[in-house]
Amino acid sequence: MTLAPVSRSTAAGESRHYRELFRHTLSRQILLYFMPLLLLAVFFHIQYRHLLRESARAHLAVIAEQQAATFDLFLRERLTNLANIIEDPLFTPHARDEAYMSVRLATLQQTSDAFADLGVVSVDGQLVTYVGPVTFPEGVNYHDEPWFAELLAGEDRSLITEIYLGFRGRPHFTIAVKRARNGSVQVLRSTLSPERLAEYLATLEGASEVHAAVVSATGILQVAAPRGGSALRDSRFSPPRQPARGIMPQDRAAGVPEYAYAWLRETPWALVVTEAPNPAGGGIAAFPGNIFGITVAFFALMGVVILGRARQLVGKQLAVEHHEAELSGQLVQAAKLASVGELAAGIAHEINNPLAVIAEEVGVLKDSLDPALVQEGDPPIDLPEHLHAIHEAVFRCRDITRKLLGFVRQTEVRVERQDLHAILDDVVDGMLGNELTISSITVVREYDPTVLEILTDRNQLVQVFVNLVKNAVDAMPRGGTLTIMTRHLEDRVAIAMRDSGCGIPAAQLDQIFMPFFTTKEPGSGTGLGLSVSYTIIKTFGGTVRVDSAPGHGSTFTIELPYHPS
Amino acid sequence: MEHVIKLLIVDDESRFLDAIATRLRKRGFDVKTAGNGVDAIALARQEKFDIALLDLKMPGMDGGEVLQSLKQEHRFLEAIILTGHGSLESAVQLTKLGAFSYLPKPYELDKLIETLKDAYEARLRKKFAADEARMQKILAAGQAESPLSILRTLRELDDGER
Numbered sequence: 160m161t162l163a164p165v166s167r168s169t170a171a172g173e174s175r176h177y178r179e180l181f182r183h184t185l186s187r188q189i190l191l192y193f194m195p196l197l198l199l200a201v202f203f204h205i206q207y208r209h210l211l212r213e214s215a216r217a218h219l220a221v222i223a224e225q226q227a228a229t230f231d232l233f234l235r236e237r238l239t240n241l242a243n244i245i246e247d248p249l250f251t252p253h254a255r256d257e258a259y260m261s262v263r264l265a266t267l268q269q270t271s272d273a274f275a276d277l278g279v280v281s282v283d284g285q286l287v288t289y290v291g292p293v294t295f296p297e298g299v300n301y302h303d304e305p306w307f308a309e310l311l312a313g314e315d316r317s318l319i320t321e322i323y324l325g326f327r328g329r330p331h332f333t334i335a336v337k338r339a340r341n342g343s344v345q346v347l348r349s350t351l352s353p354e355r356l357a358e359y360l361a362t363l364e365g366a367s368e369v370h371a372a373v374v375s376a377t378g379i380l381q382v383a384a385p386r387g388g389s390a391l392r393d394s395r396f397s398p399p400r401q402p403a404r405g406i407m408p409q410d411r412a413a414g415v416p417e418y419a420y421a422w423l424r425e426t427p428w429a430l431v432v433t434e435a436p437n438p439a440g441g442g443i444a445a446f447p448g449n450i451f452g453i454t455v456a457f458f459a460l461m462g463v464v465i466l467g468r469a470r471q472l473v474g475k476q477l478a479v480e481h482h483e484a485e486l487s488g489q490l491v492q493a494a495k496l497a498s499v500g501e502l503a504a505g506i507a508h509e510i511n512n513p514l515a516v517i518a519e520e521v522g523v524l525k526d527s528l529d530p531a532l533v534q535e536g537d538p539p540i541d542l543p544e545h546l547h548a549i550h551e552a553v554f555r556c557r558d559i560t561r562k563l564l565g566f567v568r569q570t571e572v573r574v575e576r577q578d579l580h581a582i583l584d585d586v587v588d589g590m591l592g593n594e595l596t597i598s599s600i601t602v603v604r605e606y607d608p609t610v611l612e613i614l615t616d617r618n619q620l621v622q623v624f625v626n627l628v629k630n631a632v633d634a635m636p637r638g639g640t641l642t643i644m645t646r647h648l649e650d651r652v653a654i655a656m657r658d659s660g661c662g663i664p665a666a667q668l669d670q671i672f673m674p675f676f677t678t679k680e681p682g683s684g685t686g687l688g689l690s691v692s693y694t695i696i697k698t699f700g701g702t703v704r705v706d707s708a709p710g711h712g713s714t715f716t717i718e719l720p721y722h723p724s
Numbered sequence: 725m726e727h728v729i730k731l732l733i734v735d736d737e738s739r740f741l742d743a744i745a746t747r748l749r750k751r752g753f754d755v756k757t758a759g760n761g762v763d764a765i766a767l768a769r770q771e772k773f774d775i776a777l778l779d780l781k782m783p784g785m786d787g788g789e790v791l792q793s794l795k796q797e798h799r800f801l802e803a804i805i806l807t808g809h810g811s812l813e814s815a816v817q818l819t820k821l822g823a824f825s826y827l828p829k830p831y832e833l834d835k836l837i838e839t840l841k842d843a844y845e846a847r848l849r850k851k852f853a854a855d856e857a858r859m860q861k862i863l864a865a866g867q868a869e870s871p872l873s874i875l876r877t878l879r880e881l882d883d884g885e886r
Contacts, residue, residue, distance in 0.1 A: 508781055511808030512737055515829035519743030522833055532750045548739050597781050 180476060185469040192465055193458070200454050207450070216406050219419040219432055222365035224404050227421030227430040229363050230373065233271075234425040237351065238317045240270050241336045244277075245347045250338075254279050254345065260290045267349065273359065275331065275350040280307065282344045291350065293327045301348075310337050310346060319426050321375045322353060322382075332356070332381075353382055360384035369432040372396065376427045396420070398429045491619075491691055509559045509593055513552035520549045574723070576612045577620070579652060583643055586624040591632070599638030600631070609647040614722050619695045626688035627656050627715050634660025634713060650721060651701075657714040663707040671705065699723045727879040728754040729844060730772065734764040734790060735779040735806070744777075747833060751872070753840075761785025765793050773801055775843050780807035780818070788818055795822040800851055802843040806831070834871070841871045844878055 244250060244263050253259035264277040276291020284302025289295065301307040306320045320333040335348035360371050361384035372394055373381040380394035395413060398405075398420035409417040418433045526532045527540040587595060587602045595602060631641050639659035646653040663671060670676045672693040696703045700723045707713035731753050735741045738759060745755045756773070758764035761784055764776070776794055780787035791803050805818050805826035815826040824843040827836060 508808040511829045512740070515806075515808060515831070516737060516740045516743065518830035519740055519747065522747050523743050526747055526750050545743075548743075552739075597783050597786075599783050 181473045184472050188465045188469050223419035223421045223432045226363045231423045245336050245338045255288050260288050264290050273351045273355040275352045278348050280346040356382045357384050370435050371432045373428050396431045510556050513555040516552040517549050520545045577617050579613050580606050591628050598632050601640045603642040605644040607645045607647050610645050610652050623692040623695050626692045631658035634658050651718050653718045655716040659712045662709040662711050664709050730754045730774050732756050732773040732776040734758045736782045761790035776803045778805050802847045838871050841875050
């Protein structure tokens with residue numbers, strides 16, 4: 160038997176079918192569950208980032224503002240400190256007293272260690288008295304210094320310079336106050352140490368979260384905290400004058416990060432803060448990272464669940480398919496048995512008739528032996544003639560039972576080369592020949608001689624033809640013509656059976672292939688014939704089609720591949 | 725002269741037809757045969773029959789059609805359906821159409837003669853429905869033992885009353 164390779168390829172086909180089904184189910188599940196989740200995750204992630212960004216910016220702006228206010232206050236205090244000295248009535252008498260000034264400096268430094276020294280400058284710019292760490296060469300005169308001229312000319316009584324090198328050659332701030340008294344002007348100046356100011360800046364609120372810097376209106380860096388970037392250099396920051404405080408977006412081209420700024424009141428400086436990179440990696444900035452991790456973990460979990468679910472679904476699907484195939488197989492078997500039942504009634508007639516012949520012939524012979532019935536002058540009985548009739552009838556019965564068995568016996572599928580026309584002839588001449596004759600149906604054969612041999616299971620195909628022919632017979636109760644046509648079509652063969660019967664109403668056309676659909680009286684038809692024929696042809700990889708109109712007969716057309724796949 | 729019961733047997737099986745005709749003739753029936761429905765109807769128009777034996781499944785006209793046609797043309801003709809078909813429904817159907825009875829093939833000859841007797845009785849009952857006295861005789865004849873002897877009695881009663 161050549162069934163083994165068939166079953167092997169079926170197993171391979173099954174595993175391929177499983178993989179395909181699994182892939183489909185999995186991708187469907189992923190699309191169904193992952194895609195919305197992913198979109199949602201991305202959406203929330205972006206929203207969250209945006210919110211975080213906004214809150215960080217607001218935070219930065221608040222820090223800039225607070226630090227600016229505090230720094231402003233600090234500078235004002237320093238100016239007040241100096242003003243207090245110059246306003247002291249004792250100042251004028253001691254203007255040239257170094258000891259007095261040393262005591263004043265000590266007091267100043269107690270207030271703030273930013274004060275480095277103290278000097279009294281006469282109205283012509285001459286440094287009159289100086290106490291502090293710097294040893295100046297003789298004859299320091301500020302007359303040509305911009306700050307000195309500005310202070311004398313300006314309305315403001317005090318001034319803080321931008322950071323500059325000055326006479327001492329080191330970056331520092333000069334803080335100076337003037338006092339006009341008795342027609343003469345006195346100026347008291349001090350130096351603010353950039354280091355101390357930087358230290359101070361580093362102690363302000365929020366200093367740990369940011370890099371803070373003080374820049375001049377021209378963007379020159381004054382002080383930075385934590386120490387970074389050297390003073391006197393261009394800070395790259397150029398906050399606008401208006402509004403007085405705000406956030407400047409990142410400028411990648413200039414290499415300037417996003418920063419918040421607030422202008423000071425005492426000096427034309429701006430306090431600039433940028434977000435300090437978080438060394439610990441924690442806090443709010445790193446939170447999205449966590450979310451990403453959690454999301455990935457969640458997706459992985461979902462993936463496992465979906466994988467499991469897909470497996471389960473595919474398992475169920477396969478079970479259903481298997482069950483369906485089993486049912487369909489059972490249906491074919493049931494229909495076979497049912498059609499055997501239908502056949503049996505017809506076959507009973509075929510057998511009972513020769514039996515009746517036998518009974519009568521035997522009766523004639525018995526009569527000839529019965530003295531009561533034998534009369535004088537009766538012609539002698541033709542014994543061989545009667546025996547021959549009996550013999551003939553017996554073998555008619557045997558042929559019928561043989562045919563019936565041939566129809567039912569083989570349940571296994573046996574695919575072999577078959578001559579289609581021989582099968583058709585067998586059905587209309589042999590099995591159903593008597594029925595067709597009795598029903599006064601003429602069979603017209605329009606066979607296409609180019610039709611090739613077909614690879615098929617003879618019994619199942621016979622079952623289909625028997626069903627179709629029997630339907631045709633039922634459709635022509637008053638006799639008619641059954642035309643059987645075959646046609647060679649490249650890789651297929653078409654078999655058409657046209658009856659001249661009553662036809663099928665359009666409303667029933669799409670029902671006739673359904674199991675248990677029958678137009679016959681209850682008990683006389685099972686409604687399985689066509690549905691089983693349909694199933695069989697489908698398993699052969701073929702198609703069944705019906706064209707019919709009431710009163711114009713029906714044509715059933717089967718198309719079969721020469722080689723079922 | 726003794727009245728002979730006239731039978732018309734219709735069947736497409738010629739061997740069967742010949743054999744049964746032979747046997748029934750031996751038993752005193754006047755038997756005519758027809759191979760199909762059309763011939764049977766034509767024959768029935770030529771001569772009067774008492775009982776028709778009809779095969780159910782025949783090419784051309786089937787037993788049912790022949791039955792209807794015969795019953796229409798011959799009021800007192802009784803018909804017995806002989807059939808090899810196992811279906812009881814068609815038999816019931818035919819009884820409704822006017823068949824006296826039906827016998828499944830193959831049958832025992834005695835059973836056939838019994839049925840012929842019953843059919844003939846029925847025919848007479850119909851014919852002499854109004855005649856109570858004859859009816860009594862017919863019923864008395866029913867007491868006898870052999871179907872053939874009853875038939876003989878009945879034939880006497882039917883004599884000349886066609």
